[in-house]
Amino acid sequence: MAACSTVNAMTMARAEDAALDFSNVVRSHRPQIFRFLLASTRDLDLAETLTQECFLKAHRNWASFRGESSAMTWLMRIAINLQKDHWRNRRMQFWRQATTNSVDLDEASDWLPGRDCSQERQLLARERVGQVWRAVEQLSERQRTVFLLRYVEEMELAEIAATTGLSEGTIKAHLSRALARVRTELGGRQ
Amino acid sequence: MTWDSELKSRAEEPAGGEELDPALKQALGDFKASVHAWSDAVYAKPRKARKVTERKSWRLAAGWSLTALLIAGTLSGGFYEHHQRVVAAQLAAQRATEQQRRAEIEQAKKQAQEEEEMLASVDTAVSREVPAAMEPLAQLSEESESR
Numbered sequence: 001m002a003a004c005s006t007v008n009a010m011t012m013a014r015a016e017d018a019a020l021d022f023s024n025v026v027r028s029h030r031p032q033i034f035r036f037l038l039a040s041t042r043d044l045d046l047a048e049t050l051t052q053e054c055f056l057k058a059h060r061n062w063a064s065f066r067g068e069s070s071a072m073t074w075l076m077r078i079a080i081n082l083q084k085d086h087w088r089n090r091r092m093q094f095w096r097q098a099t100t101n102s103v104d105l106d107e108a109s110d111w112l113p114g115r116d117c118s119q120e121r122q123l124l125a126r127e128r129v130g131q132v133w134r135a136v137e138q139l140s141e142r143q144r145t146v147f148l149l150r151y152v153e154e155m156e157l158a159e160i161a162a163t164t165g166l167s168e169g170t171i172k173a174h175l176s177r178a179l180a181r182v183r184t185e186l187g188g189r190q
Numbered sequence: 191m192t193w194d195s196e197l198k199s200r201a202e203e204p205a206g207g208e209e210l211d212p213a214l215k216q217a218l219g220d221f222k223a224s225v226h227a228w229s230d231a232v233y234a235k236p237r238k239a240r241k242v243t244e245r246k247s248w249r250l251a252a253g254w255s256l257t258a259l260l261i262a263g264t265l266s267g268g269f270y271e272h273h274q275r276v277v278a279a280q281l282a283a284q285r286a287t288e289q290q291r292r293a294e295i296e297q298a299k300k301q302a303q304e305e306e307e308m309l310a311s312v313d314t315a316v317s318r319e320v321p322a323a324m325e326p327l328a329q330l331s332e333e334s335e336s337r
Contacts, residue, residue, distance in 0.1 A: 038228070128220045
């Protein structure tokens, strides 16, 4: 009887630890996952929904997470898969495309940190950000994902490879094409 | 972190093996800073989930209503068209039957008239006037018949 109660107490304590771990993971990684999804979709509602789905899925599978990769890599992989599923479903249900809430490129370019620089510098920065957004819009889904992971989330190539399941060579090729697109966009407008 | 310090720190960041020219590095740094600022601002803002749900359900309902309306319109249009065709076909069949009946009546009348004319012509061809020499015999036969 006493042994049984001890086992129960240990199981409960382990479950509490796991819940605590998971809430820490959510607290520390949620903003980054949301940011990636927001940059990928430019849709506030969709980014919020996919972020919630990502953490819901992660919570369901938290017990099977063995820590072979970092929690961030694992969560980002879930987010990328959810995003892929979403676009696949959207393509099939083509009439739903009319209901997209994507933010306009100009509106997305308006966001800049700190207002302590000159108006001219802010204008130039806004123009550059708009040009990069235009280039990002023209990228393929995979190129965009790799580009955002590298230049917005600042992930290393090995991390991107672990997240996307692509080889480092393929990632370099995607990045090269994405940068060429950005260069073209910047060159064409300068 | 100020704007200048952010730009400086970004310029010093390694580019992951890629050789980036200063203009490109600057643009990518601005882009990253912009996305971070946008995300932070949106993330910090309280969201009204209920409102979004309501709007989505309203959209869903509107979408379904529109779809139902379109299907009903298409079906009723199809049924109306089909009905019109059936009615037109029935009228055409009636008209054809009537015309055929009239043609048959006309044909019968014509035939009857032709027969009558033929009989009349036969009568005139076959019947002859009684010659004068036979007149007394004719009178006798008429008398015997009257008796």
